[in-house]
Amino acid sequence: MSTASAARREIPEATVARLPVYLRALRALSARGVDVVSSEELAEAAGVRSAGLRKDLSHLGSYGVRGVGYDVARLSDEISRELGLHHDWSVAIIGMGNLGHALAAYSGFATRGFQVRWLIDEDPAIVGTEIAGLKVITFADLERHEPDSIIAVLATPPEAAQTAADQAVALGVRSILNFAPGVLTVPPGVEVRKVDLATELQILAFHEQRGKYEQRGKYEQEVVR
Amino acid sequence: MSTASAARREIPEATVARLPVYLRALRALSARGVDVVSSEELAEAAGVRSAGLRKDLSHLGSYGVRGVGYDVARLSDEISRELGLHHDWSVAIIGMGNLGHALAAYSGFATRGFQVRWLIDEDPAIVGTEIAGLKVITFADLERHEPDSIIAVLATPPEAAQTAADQAVALGVRSILNFAPGVLTVPPGVEVRKVDLATELQILAFHEQRGKYEQRGKYEQEVVR
DNA sequence: GCGACTTTGTGCCTGCGTTCACAAAGACCT
DNA sequence: AGGTCTTTGTGAACGCAGGCACAAAGTCGC
Numbered sequence: 001m002s003t004a005s006a007a008r009r010e011i012p013e014a015t016v017a018r019l020p021v022y023l024r025a026l027r028a029l030s031a032r033g034v035d036v037v038s039s040e041e042l043a044e045a046a047g048v049r050s051a052g053l054r055k056d057l058s059h060l061g062s063y064g065v066r067g068v069g070y071d072v073a074r075l076s077d078e079i080s081r082e083l084g085l086h087h088d089w090s091v092a093i094i095g096m097g098n099l100g101h102a103l104a105a106y107s108g109f110a111t112r113g114f115q116v117r118w119l120i121d122e123d124p125a126i127v128g129t130e131i132a133g134l135k136v137i138t139f140a141d142l143e144r145h146e147p148d149s150i151i152a153v154l155a156t157p158p159e160a161a162q163t164a165a166d167q168a169v170a171l172g173v174r175s176i177l178n179f180a181p182g183v184l185t186v187p188p189g190v191e192v193r194k195v196d197l198a199t200e201l202q203i204l205a206f207h208e209q210r211g212k213y214e215q216r217g218k219y220e221q222e223v224v225r
Numbered sequence: 226m227s228t229a230s231a232a233r234r235e236i237p238e239a240t241v242a243r244l245p246v247y248l249r250a251l252r253a254l255s256a257r258g259v260d261v262v263s264s265e266e267l268a269e270a271a272g273v274r275s276a277g278l279r280k281d282l283s284h285l286g287s288y289g290v291r292g293v294g295y296d297v298a299r300l301s302d303e304i305s306r307e308l309g310l311h312h313d314w315s316v317a318i319i320g321m322g323n324l325g326h327a328l329a330a331y332s333g334f335a336t337r338g339f340q341v342r343w344l345i346d347e348d349p350a351i352v353g354t355e356i357a358g359l360k361v362i363t364f365a366d367l368e369r370h371e372p373d374s375i376i377a378v379l380a381t382p383p384e385a386a387q388t389a390a391d392q393a394v395a396l397g398v399r400s401i402l403n404f405a406p407g408v409l410t411v412p413p414g415v416e417v418r419k420v421d422l423a424t425e426l427q428i429l430a431f432h433e434q435r436g437k438y439e440q441r442g443k444y445e446q447e448v449v450r
Numbered sequence: 451g452c453g454a455c456t457t458t459g460t461g462c463c464t465g466c467g468t469t470c471a472c473a474a475a476g477a478c479c480t
Numbered sequence: 481a482g483g484t485c486t487t488t489g490t491g492a493a494c495g496c497a498g499g500c501a502c503a504a505a506g507t508c509g510c
Contacts, residue, residue: 014467016431020424024406038487047408051469058489066475066488083427084434091426102327103422108406112423113430151429174436175429177422181249181333183272191432193425197328197402198337199245200418201316202308204376204400205338206241207416209309211399239497263457276460276499283459291458291505 011082015056019079021046022053026076038069085113090149092118092173094164095156096126096136099179103155105132114151118142120164139167154178165192236307240281244304246271247278251301263294310338315374317343317398319389320381321351321361324404328380329357339376343367345389364392379403390417 025045029037039057043050057063057070060078064070080086091114093100103109104119119136121127127136152168154161154176161180168176169190176192178184181199184192250270254262264282268275282288282295288303289295305311316339318325328334329344344361346352352361377393379386379401386405393401394415401417403409406424409417 012467017424017428019431020421020427021408023427025408028407040487045408049469051471052467054487054489055468062489064488065477067477067486069487082431084430085427089426089430089433098327098330102323105323106422107323108423109426112427114423114426149433151426151433175433177425177429182253183246183250183270189436191429191436193429195420195422195425196245197331197420198333198339199242200402200420201314201334201339201376202245202248202310202337203241204402204416204418205309205314206244206307208314208374208376208400211414211416237497264459265457274499276501277497279457279459280498287459289458290507292456292507294457 011059015059018046018048018056019083021048022056023076023079023083023085026072026079030072030076035072036069037072039064042070088113088115089151090115090117091151091153092116092120092142092168093153093155094120094168095154095160095180096121096123096131097155097157100153100155101131103153104134118145118150139171143171148172151175151177154180154184156180158182236284240284243271243273243281244308246273247281248301248304248308248310251297251304255297255301260297261294262297264289267295313338313340314376315340315342316376316378317341317345317367317393318378318380319345319393320379320385320405321346321348321356322380322382325378325380326356328378329359343370343375364396368396373397376400376402379405379409381405383407 022042025042026037029042029045037045039050039054043053046053054064057075060082063075063078091109093103093116096104096119100119100121104116109116116132116134119131119134120139120142121136122138127138129136150171150173152165152173152175154164154168156164158180161178161182161184165176165178165184165186169186174190176184176186176190178192178194179197181196184194186192247267250267251262254267254270262270264275264279268278271278279289282300285303285307288300316334318328318341321329321344325344325346329341334341341357341359344356344359345364345367346361347363352363354361375393375396375398377390377398377400379389379393381389383405386403386407386409390401390403390409390411394411399415401409401411401415403417403419404422406421409419411417
């Protein structure tokens with residue numbers, strides 16, 4: 001079959017989601033002067049099991065040396081390449097409310113290859129103002145620049161999210177990080193990742209409540225004994 | 226077995242993660258005056274498959290009526306109860322940098338049962354200032370209030386996250402939403418959920434890069450034909 | 451009151467992800 | 481150079497989650 005080379009590079013989604021974690025751990029090790037690391041140590045630093053780590057890395061190729069471990073610099077490089085971090089990515093933040101404002105100033109993006117280059121809003125009171133060294137512009141303004149390979153970060157109010165997403169897609173954006181709650185409908189080929197803060201808290205609340213009941217249950221069991 | 230009642234209420238983690246989404250969809254329907262909804266319609270609104278939705282809801286009990294659908298108000302109530310949202314939760318935001326600042330002002334929390342009651346920071350320049358109507362205090366100050374059933378939101382710089390988590394746990398916090406990148410070590414019984422913005426972008430970057438190769442691949446295939 | 455119709459709840463199956471355990475591979479020591 | 485020892489890479493087993501399809505159940509019209 002013609003899928004021979006393609007199949008070799010097929011990386012499971014779950015593995016992809018962990019690669020950034022490994023990369024961060026490797027960078028931290030490198031900063032501490034560590035040159036070589038075993039799967040056991042790296043797994044510890046990344047908060048995963050060593051067997052899973054090895055299986056994840058095996059999808060990238062055989063970059064470890066048996067009896068020794070992994071070369072930190074080499075592995076960092078391979079993971080970076082796989083994630084497409086060898087060149088910087090341009091990020092457009094859409095919606096300059098509280099959250100958009102904070103994201104524009106968030107330093108964690110730039111340090112990892114993501115350059116916030118555009119701030120978008122449609123509110124005339126906000127357009128034109130300067131935030132974190134960038135002028136807020138409209139979608140119409142953005143259109144005049146090269147719109148290729150942009151990652152859009154949606155930080156609009158919920159009711160504006162779908163419209164904003166549509167506009168972004170119309171400009172050629174194929175990757176969206178969505179902070180607005182609710183369901184987003186996009187054409188095939190466009191990837192959306194959702195970060196819903198309230199949802200995360202609700203999941204925590206569920207477990208917190210559950211934990212209480214469990215504790216009560218344990219207590220009752222002890223009493224019964 | 227003594228697990229009879231406990232087993233009945235065992236809800237899969239994947240289901241728990243979707244319940245907030247269903248709840249939001251139900252609230253939206255209710256606001257539009259819809260009283261009864263079928264699994265098909267609700268699944269559409271929540272962005273899932275109807276069969277999966279029904280299986281999820283079946284874990285809560287039989288609250289649907291065959292041939293009719295689900296009572297919107299009733300189902301909202303049951304999901305809220307299951308998630309422990311019938312009483313408000315107190316949230317403490319730790320770290321008043323850019324992100325913490327934005328989270329303090331974020332309206333999406335309060336509207337869904339999460340009341341931001343405390344803002345924590347250890348920087349003397351920030352402690353005492355007022356943000357979004359709340360005075361920033363220290364951990365020592367927080368200790369003087371009731372520290373039970375708090376959800377802690379970590380928005381500190383990476384290097385301060387572990388220390389902050391330790392202090393929160395020492396105060397009795399058992400649920401942490403962590404925005405700081407890196408691995409957090411906590412004692413058993415404490416639940417941590419992680420939101421890593423840079424990681425999300427890196428995953429998007431991977432797919433964006435992959436998408437390009439795939440497109441090129443398709444193009445080559447067309448040419449070959 | 452009965453039949454037709456709608457929609458739920460669920461048993462089965464398939465696929466993915468995780469864990470375990472071990473053979474293969476290479477370094478290091480003597 | 482050979483043996484020992486460490487650590488990787490992976491085959492196999494297992495469990496969980498998602499999708500399909502259908503029987504059960506209840507409503508609505510006549």
